[in-house]
Amino acid sequence: MRHADAPAPGELLGAHYGQCFGCGGEQPHGLHLAARAGEGLSITAEFTVRPEHQGAPGLAHGGVLATALDETLGSLNWLLRTIAVTGRLETDFVRPVPVGTTLHLAAEVTAVAGRKIYSTATGRIGAPDGPVAVRADALFIEVKVDHFIDHGREEEIQAAMNDPDQIRRARAFEVNP
Ligand SMILES: CCCCCCCCCC(=O)SCCNC(=O)CCNC(=O)[C@H](O)C(C)(C)COP(=O)(O)OP(=O)(O)OC[C@H]1O[C@@H](n2cnc3c(N)ncnc32)[C@H](O)[C@@H]1OP(=O)(O)O
Numbered sequence: 001m002r003h004a005d006a007p008a009p010g011e012l013l014g015a016h017y018g019q020c021f022g023c024g025g026e027q028p029h030g031l032h033l034a035a036r037a038g039e040g041l042s043i044t045a046e047f048t049v050r051p052e053h054q055g056a057p058g059l060a061h062g063g064v065l066a067t068a069l070d071e072t073l074g075s076l077n078w079l080l081r082t083i084a085v086t087g088r089l090e091t092d093f094v095r096p097v098p099v100g101t102t103l104h105l106a107a108e109v110t111a112v113a114g115r116k117i118y119s120t121a122t123g124r125i126g127a128p129d130g131p132v133a134v135r136a137d138a139l140f141i142e143v144k145v146d147h148f149i150d151h152g153r154e155e156e157i158q159a160a161m162n163d164p165d166q167i168r169r170a171r172a173f174e175v176n177p
Contacts, residue, residue: 003081007037013078017172019156022071031068033105035075041109043079044128045072048102060097065123069136072105073119077140080109084117084140085147095133097125104128115142145173 007013013035018026023033029052035045047068055061070086077084097103106128107121117140124130149157160172 002041002079005081006079009037009039011037013037013075017160018168022067031064031071033068033071035072037079038106041076041079043072043075043107045075045105046102047105049097049099051099054099058099060099060101062093065093065097065103065134066091066136068103068105068123069121069134070138072107073121073136073138074140076107076109076117076119080112080117082117082142083145083147084142086138087141088139090137092135094135095125095131097133101125103133104130117142148173
């Protein structure tokens, strides 16, 4: 079920953590992916492939495209208000994606069973109804916030906890992979 406190349909979610490679504004080489809440348990997102995202000359690296899918699928956590991490991410690369392309992503939750959240996503070239370039099916596993405290590096955890911006500090730990 969509959580009662989930962001409204159409609302931009913003970065959950400034240093996130997927969405963080403070990561110069990151994807700067922008996700927006959709209806029900769905999310849309966009990211533009830049030269620093290349694998082959002029083409996006497959791992970068998988990151875009992972980030979009992870953003579904905001709608469930559940802390969850990627356990499994199965990706189909259907078309090459040239540098300069804006990838339009759409993701939705397909099932929830206990701690397991199943979801699916597509990435389309140039427009929300453009040709499909990538697809993914994912399994996210719900975890406690302790997951990040126990496994994260002290330096970054302390920096996030000491962030003078109260909203950023809360977002980094509220619903965060
Ligand atoms: C909202 C903010 C926006 C967020 C966007 C960011 C998106 C980016 C998200 C990420 O990339 S997160 C980073 C990448 N992922 C990780 O680092 C996770 C590393 N893995 C782990 O920490 C643990 O393996 C994990 C917490 C996922 C599971 O360990 P647990 O010991 O808590 O669970 P357990 O092994 O007991 O498994 C729980 C259930 O999940 C199932 N499961 C776990 N991993 C699985 C797997 N890989 N494949 C299939 N099933 C899996 C497992 O079989 C079991 O099913 P049952 O309940 O039916 O028995």
